[in-house]
Amino acid sequence: MTMMTGAEIVIRCLQEEKVEYVFGYPGGAVLHIYDALFKQDQVKHVLVRHEQAAVHAADGLARSTHKVGVALVTSGPGATNAVTGIATAYMDSIPLVIISGQVPNEYIGQDAFQECDTVGITRPCVKHNFLVNDVRNLAVTIKKAFYLANSGRPGPVVIDIPKDVTAAKCKFDYPETIQMRSYNPVVKGHLGQIKKAVHLLLEARRPMIYSGGGVILSNGAEQLTRLTRRLGFPITNTLMGLGAYPATDRQFLGMPGMHGTVEANLAMQHCDVLLAIGARFDDRVIGNPQNFSSIPRKIIHVDVDPSSISKRVQVDVPIVGNVPDVLDEMLKLLEAGNASPDAAGLAEWWQQIEEWRAKLCMKYRRRKSVIMPQYVMEKLYEVTGGNAIVTSDVGQHQMWAAQYYKFDQPRRWLNSGGLGTMGVGLPYAIGAALAHPETQVVCVTGEGSIQMCIQELSTAKQFRLPIKIINLNNRYLGMVRQWQEMFYGSRYSESYMDSLPDFVKLAEAYGHVGIRVEKPEDVEAALHKAFVDHKDDLVFMDFITDQKANVFPMVAAGKGLADMILTEDL
Amino acid sequence: MRHIISILLENEAGALSRVAGLFSARAYNIETLTVAPTEDVSLSRLTIVTSGTDAVIEQITKQLNKLIDVIKVVDLSEAAHIERELMLIKVRAIGKDREEVKRLADIFRGHIVDVTESTYVIELTASGAKLDSFIQAIDAGLILETVRTGVCGIGRGERILKV
Numbered sequence: 001m002t003m004m005t006g007a008e009i010v011i012r013c014l015q016e017e018k019v020e021y022v023f024g025y026p027g028g029a030v031l032h033i034y035d036a037l038f039k040q041d042q043v044k045h046v047l048v049r050h051e052q053a054a055v056h057a058a059d060g061l062a063r064s065t066h067k068v069g070v071a072l073v074t075s076g077p078g079a080t081n082a083v084t085g086i087a088t089a090y091m092d093s094i095p096l097v098i099i100s101g102q103v104p105n106e107y108i109g110q111d112a113f114q115e116c117d118t119v120g121i122t123r124p125c126v127k128h129n130f131l132v133n134d135v136r137n138l139a140v141t142i143k144k145a146f147y148l149a150n151s152g153r154p155g156p157v158v159i160d161i162p163k164d165v166t167a168a169k170c171k172f173d174y175p176e177t178i179q180m181r182s183y184n185p186v187v188k189g190h191l192g193q194i195k196k197a198v199h200l201l202l203e204a205r206r207p208m209i210y211s212g213g214g215v216i217l218s219n220g221a222e223q224l225t226r227l228t229r230r231l232g233f234p235i236t237n238t239l240m241g242l243g244a245y246p247a248t249d250r251q252f253l254g255m256p257g258m259h260g261t262v263e264a265n266l267a268m269q270h271c272d273v274l275l276a277i278g279a280r281f282d283d284r285v286i287g288n289p290q291n292f293s294s295i296p297r298k299i300i301h302v303d304v305d306p307s308s309i310s311k312r313v314q315v316d317v318p319i320v321g322n323v324p325d326v327l328d329e330m331l332k333l334l335e336a337g338n339a340s341p342d343a344a345g346l347a348e349w350w351q352q353i354e355e356w357r358a359k360l361c362m363k364y365r366r367r368k369s370v371i372m373p374q375y376v377m378e379k380l381y382e383v384t385g386g387n388a389i390v391t392s393d394v395g396q397h398q399m400w401a402a403q404y405y406k407f408d409q410p411r412r413w414l415n416s417g418g419l420g421t422m423g424v425g426l427p428y429a430i431g432a433a434l435a436h437p438e439t440q441v442v443c444v445t446g447e448g449s450i451q452m453c454i455q456e457l458s459t460a461k462q463f464r465l466p467i468k469i470i471n472l473n474n475r476y477l478g479m480v481r482q483w484q485e486m487f488y489g490s491r492y493s494e495s496y497m498d499s500l501p502d503f504v505k506l507a508e509a510y511g512h513v514g515i516r517v518e519k520p521e522d523v524e525a526a527l528h529k530a531f532v533d534h535k536d537d538l539v540f541m542d543f544i545t546d547q548k549a550n551v552f553p554m555v556a557a558g559k560g561l562a563d564m565i566l567t568e569d570l
Numbered sequence: 571m572r573h574i575i576s577i578l579l580e581n582e583a584g585a586l587s588r589v590a591g592l593f594s595a596r597a598y599n600i601e602t603l604t605v606a607p608t609e610d611v612s613l614s615r616l617t618i619v620t621s622g623t624d625a626v627i628e629q630i631t632k633q634l635n636k637l638i639d640v641i642k643v644v645d646l647s648e649a650a651h652i653e654r655e656l657m658l659i660k661v662r663a664i665g666k667d668r669e670e671v672k673r674l675a676d677i678f679r680g681h682i683v684d685v686t687e688s689t690y691v692i693e694l695t696a697s698g699a700k701l702d703s704f705i706q707a708i709d710a711g712l713i714l715e716t717v718r719t720g721v722c723g724i725g726r727g728e729r730i731l732k733v
Contacts, residue, residue: 119584124595128638131583148638181733182580182641307632310625 006135006166007032010099013142014043016174019070021046021061021434023054027074028114029101032166046434046463049455051078053427055085055156056453059094060424060431063414064389066219068095068149069431075101076114079160080121084421086156087125091418092240093217095154097145098122104164105133118160127155135168140175147178152185153305154217185304189321189329197300197317198333200273204298205345206352207233208271210256212285213240213417214278214303215323221245221410223327224277230334231341233275234353236264238285240417241278243407248386253353254362257285258555259399263356265553265561269295270352276301278323281312282418283557289313291560302326361553361566362403371520373397373472373545377404380442380470383527388412388440391428393449394420396478397470399551401444423452426469430456433465440468440531447473447497447542457510460538468530469540471503474547482550486565507540518544572601573627574646574653574723576731577616577634581607585639589616592637598622598630602655602698602720613641613733617722619698641733650726653697658683659705660715663690667712678704689714697721 004012010033014022023046026034037045048054051073058069069089073082079100089096103112119131128148130141138161145157201207209231215224221244228235228245235245236256245252254261256268268274268286274297279285286292289312300317301309309318319326364374377400380388390405391414392398398415407413414428429443450471460467472478480495504514513534517526523543530539553564579585586605593600601619608615620630627645634643646653663671664687675682675692678700684691694704698721705716725731 120587123584123588123591180638183638305636307629307636309632311629314625 002172003169004172005032005036005169006138006161007036009135009138009170009172010142010161010166011036011040011043012172013139013174014070015040017068017146019043019068022070022072023048023057023431024072025051025054025074025078027078027101029075029103029163030072030078030166032163033072033099033101045072046430046459048427048459050453051081052085052423053430053453053456053459055082055089055096055098056424056427057431058096059085059089060391060414060428061435062089062094062096062431063428064411064432065435067435068097068146071096071098073098073100074114075103075118076116079118080116083121083125086122086158088416088419088421088424089156090125090127092213092416093154094156095150096156097142097149098156098158100158100160101166102131102160102162105162106164108162118158122158125156126158129158129160131160132165133162135165135170138165139173140178143175143178144180148183152183186320187322187325189302189319189326191329193317193319194326194329195333197275197319198330198337200298200300200317201231201275202339202341204271204273205342206270206272206349207231207275207341207346208267208273209233209235209275209277210238210268210279211235211241211244211277212238212279215241215244216410218278218304218323219410220278220323220327223324223331227327227331230331232346233341234267234350236260236268238279238282238417239402239415242402242413243410246408247406248408253357255402256561257282258287258557259403259551259553260555262359262361262553262564262566263353265555265564266356267353269561271297273298273300277327278303280308283312286313287555287561287563288558359566364549364567366520367546368520370546371517371523371543373400373474373543373549374404375520376470376472376523376543376545377401377444379523379527380444381405383524383531384440384442388442389414389432389436391415391425391432391441391443393425393445393452394422395446395449396482396549396551397444397446397449397472400472422449425449426453426456426460426467429467430460430463430465433467434463441465442468442470444470444472446478447471447475447500447503448477454506457507457512457538457540461511465538466536467538469538471540471542472545473500473503473542474545474549475500476547478549479551485550487556503540503542507538512538512540514540514542516542516544571623571627572619572621572647574651574721575618575620575630575634576644576646576723577618577640578608578642578731578733579614579616579637580639580641581612581614582639585614586616588637588639589618589634592633593618593620596629596633598626602718604720604722610733615731617720619721642731644725644731646723646725649729651723651729652726653721653723654695655698655701655721656719657694657701657704658691658717659694659713660689660691661708662688662712662714664688667709671708671712674704674707678707680704
């Protein structure tokens with residue numbers, strides 16, 4: 001075996017893991033690694049303009065594929081800038097490996113230049129982290145990091161490497177597999193529990209399926225769709241779970257929660273058996289947990305993470321296991337028993353649901369003079385044929401995209417659901433566009449969010465990524481404005497976005513195409529121009545939208561799911 | 571309800587802070603925490619005394635199990651167990667108090683391990699509750715300093731926490 005430097009080992013390990021793109025930013029503590037990167041061409045490096053975007057872009061790549069996203073940052077500010085990206089990935093269980101440089105071992109604790117306690121700072125927002133003090137532990141640590149990141153409940157793993165370790169030499173030995181006595185994620189669900197669950201499902205008169213991001217992360221969409229169709233039950237997908245079940249299908253009731261549909265929320269509330277899969281009864285999904293629990297229903301909860309079960313809501317049948325494995329087992333039992341659900345009960349339940357659905361809670365008032373943001377989303381859906389990968393930032397535009405763009409496939413909708421990080425949209429689009437050169441990537445954003453990572457327009461130019469940016473520009477931090485209107489007596493404290501840049505000129509300054517759209521009748525033509533005429537360009541579309549548009553339905557924070565505010569209530 | 575949770579974890583740098591950090595991040599309460607290596611030096615045994623409803627304790631156990639460095643978690647208070655804590659307490663011992671303190675230490679099966687003209691240091695090993703009662707029993711004005719290790723515990727009989 002030949003001797004290799006720590007830096008060479010890092011790059012070699014990335015090659016062994018078949019990493020195609022590393023998103024990063026060089027600096028003092030990672031110079032050896034960047035030098036090793038320079039001497040090869042298998043692992044491609046994407047130079048971002050801010051470390052936060054490096055992690056977001058790696059995250060976007062991971063969300064849109066099933067691969068581990070990789071980011072490389074330097075010590076001190078490089079690592080602290082990455083923290084928002086790491087915490088974002090952690091909240092949504094995204095598999096990432098973040099390699100950070102550290103000051104040399106002998107300087108640690110001396111308040112050296114660009115020193116910070118990266119392992120300490122990131123500890124609460126990683127699945128695990130490592131400080132590698134010795135080059136001999138480097139390869140095995142990287143192996144562990146990739147294994148941890150993408151097994152069990154996925155998550156980000158940080159590897160902090162002091163600079164002297166990247167210069168030191170040792171023999172390279174990359175383990176094929178890894179065994180950790182302290183880490184053995186459960187795969188197969190408990191068969192007795194699964195039988196109990198199937199029995200409950202078959203007896204249900206008002207069943208409901210509620211699935212979350214876990215189904216997407218575990219590649220369980222196909223099994224979920226088969227099971228749902230086999231049972232004929234209504235289904236809802238959370239914000240993180242959109243695309244796990246085809247949104248255009250009749251059994252799909254839309255998204256649940258704070259901005260969910262009437263039919264999804266009422267079915268969640270009034271069902272007698274709830275099958276929760278890869279979801280975590282988040283406060284934005286079930287509203288007030290006391291209110292939710294006050295209505296008697298049996299709950300079956302399938303999740304790979306035992307700590308997600310009975311965390312916010314007491315569960316009757318817990319099933320710990322990998323989602324597709326558990327659903328396969330359920331399907332097998334259904335086939336073997338040749339059993340069917342209670343047809344009469346189900347028919348009555350569907351009749352009730354159709355009544356709720358007939359309220360058409362997603363309808364909104366069209367305006368002749370001003371562009372309604374919902375209308376832009378509907379047209380975007382039409383123009384892209386529903387086939388785009390859509391990323392979003394955080395706020396009203398995120399909810400409108402989730403409500404009006406119908407996702408029929410998994411991994412087509414990328415957004416920060418857990419942490420709610422403004423600024424993810426563009427870097428997510430960069431990661432997704434690199435991973436899917438054949439697929440149209442769209443970033444739906446607002447004039448507030450886009451400015452939080454706008455510097456990445458430069459990265460997108462460098463790598464010639466034909467992302468289409470849909471900026472729903474209402475000159476307000478719209479979701480803040482909405483809450484201030486509804487709960488703070490319309491006192492719009494600091495939510496007006498003054499002194500906005502000319503986004504068209506800004507896009508042009510970065511070398512892209514900019515289009516401003518101010519009238520409803522121009523929306524469709526502008527989209528065509530962007531998606532057809534400028535197919536190969538990044539196009540920044542600045543839609544000047546209605547300032548007063550609010551997201552409905554809405555369940556106010558702390559209220560029960562049935563307590564929805566609809567448009568006509570105002 | 572008070573619970574004694576025993577944890578086997580990898581004896582690695584930072585492992586303890588992962589456990590302590592989990593408790594503070596999720597607003598769980600820690601009454602005492604002790605940690606030391608076991609007969610296998612690659613393993614540490616950590617004992618935490620905490621309190622909470624059954625649901626909170628269930629979450630604590632699950633969250634602890636989720637930490638990568640944690641190998642096993644047991645709620646010792648779920649079954650028969652032995653609980654011990656060591657206390658060193660320095661008290662003023664002059665005049666008639668000198669005799670009284672000695673008597674009290676004997677009653678609690680404590681040992682006087684340091685003697686000066688005016689002070690005693692008493693060593694006492696017992697359950698946390700018994701140490702509390704010793705402190706209650708002694709005249710508060712006489713106590714100069716107390717130091718307690720925190721609780722450690724072990725299951726009775728064949729109940730064994732091992733890899």
